[in-house]
Amino acid sequence: MPVTIKDIAKIAGVSHTTVSRALRGHPGIAPETVARIKKIAAELGYIPNTVARGLKTQRSGVVGVIVRRIVDPFFSEVLNGIEDTLQAAGYSFFLSSSNRDPEREKTIVRVMSERRVDGVIVCSSQVSEHHRRQLERFRVPTVLINNQAAEESAHSIYHDDVYGGWAVTHHLIELGHKRIAFLGNARGGRTSEERLRGYKQALSEAGLPIDEACIVSGPNGLAEGGAEGARRLLALPELPTGVVCYNDVMAIGVMRVLAEHGVHVPADCSVTGFDNIELAAYVNPPLTTFDQPKYELGHQAAVMLLRLLDGTADSDKRDIVVLRGELCPRESTAPPPENGRFVTEG
Amino acid sequence: MPVTIKDIAKIAGVSHTTVSRALRGHPGIAPETVARIKKIAAELGYIPNTVARGLKTQRSGVVGVIVRRIVDPFFSEVLNGIEDTLQAAGYSFFLSSSNRDPEREKTIVRVMSERRVDGVIVCSSQVSEHHRRQLERFRVPTVLINNQAAEESAHSIYHDDVYGGWAVTHHLIELGHKRIAFLGNARGGRTSEERLRGYKQALSEAGLPIDEACIVSGPNGLAEGGAEGARRLLALPELPTGVVCYNDVMAIGVMRVLAEHGVHVPADCSVTGFDNIELAAYVNPPLTTFDQPKYELGHQAAVMLLRLLDGTADSDKRDIVVLRGELCPRESTAPPPENGRFVTEG
């Protein structure tokens, strides 16, 4: 029912070819003809059909964004960076969340292929090698953000988690802490491992022992997972004076459980987060964390994909970008308690 | 370059018409032919081109989702409900955020039209009447979630904010509070106004006076906006014993500023939020709030749109759904301090 270039052509008394060229700014059309056609198009409220154009040009102008979980303050900000950049370049995007469900992941890749997306950005989701290859078979350029095996992929972008883990741990050490726990995310994969590596590195550098009992994991990266991790720490004979958490949300869960057990943060125990989500500065106490360049991460991923799409970058040439965030000290960390440590009930 | 039904037709020795029918389950094709064609399709790794199909069938199978801000814990959960429902129905969606920028909003509506989305869901974003009408001109069914003027639109779904505002206020009153502040969101529009109405209603019912000095606004719905609002309350000669906040994020901002001024929550002052975001249960103290059916909101909006798309529902018939959440009491509220109130510095 909508207006097509043929409708315009009929009124203007020209062929639809001329209309197409006039509207697309093709050279070789008389200026007055162009003006006339544009006027008619405007009057009719013509809106070009990108779908039809895409069919002919073999480019949809759409990219797919796959994420593990939509409700995630870290990812939201990354997505924000992706969106701004893609929109400025005239691209739209499909958003899909895999929710760690392999079946759903399979569906997503299939649908994206069927809809002929020009490219894909996979964020923090371990899309299996199998599906990655399927996308490659369709020559769909893919950029991975913070994925599980960054090294294997030609185009990926991630943050320096080893450094981040080192930075927060080093911060606690400088404050005088000697017994520092690490609370990982059992489902965090590579990210969690690398933060742990940074943690160990900082301890080693400072000549502090690595106590495996102080390295625990929460079942997931949510507040609830942090709470569970905190309970494990409270079960230790002696509570560490500092806890390095996998992310801010878990840290907030940790602080909750500590508060419930009468442990004061930071007086009795310091807590650090990771990511610097919007709320980190506002929780009680404000969270010392590692500020990740979240928006930038999304922005750069989008830029990288756009380069692949317009041919500026070579699909076969490896391109791995590592961004480094920075420590963001706030009030959830302080020197350890002077007279001994907090004695747990257990 | 990808495999088309013509490629399959050539190999199978039939016309592309037969292939199309065989794959789509059209009746009148010999079962053995269907089997043979499906086998070849599978071997070649054929993936149907939804774009081409959409061109012919005039249905893209894509809907547009417009939101004000991506980084918003409330909206994330709504989006989650939308996504699950749309995906189960075989639809994909474009996500766009307007960021309150009229220019950007204009672009979004244009792009969605150009891409021929089958429908649009507008969430918490006051897409202007002008643009709404443009969508209507294209006969694009539109469902509005929690919009500014729900009454004017034929299809919308929102939550009962008057009741919510009443519920949290009533909760404070029952605890014994007599001087309760309301912290609105200057950019919250209708939503903020209705929560305020519920607040006033609860006070009136209890025979409590409405003190305009206790009704303030933050400049936005973020933690920072809440913080700013809290400073305004602290500037009052006497701090109210309870604060009803526009949403959870603002409430967290409020608690931050109160803590900085030595005001204990809930001992000196009770604070309530709104929405029940994931972190609400984990902040310190855990936030008493009004639990909104966020996922359900998104789910129902998607269902409503799907009904319009498959013709089950009539586009011209008004359909307005109101969901009602429920009070979610936690530890940020308690009876008011016994001996007088907290005296501010100012």
Place this chain on the structure above:
DNA sequence: GCACATTATGCACACGTGTGCATATAGGGG
């Protein structure tokens, strides 16, 4: 053995746009 119904398949066009090539028109130089 012939008319007819039934089944299986193909032809040709359509969806809205883009593009290589041919063609029509105009202008200029000799």
Place this chain on the structure above:
DNA sequence: CCCCTATATGCACACGTGTGCATAATGTGC
């Protein structure tokens, strides 16, 4: 006045799929 070039426009086909109608093949009843 003719040839050549430059300019402006149209024709016809393409992109990948779906569909009404025609047609071929097969079976059925008499």
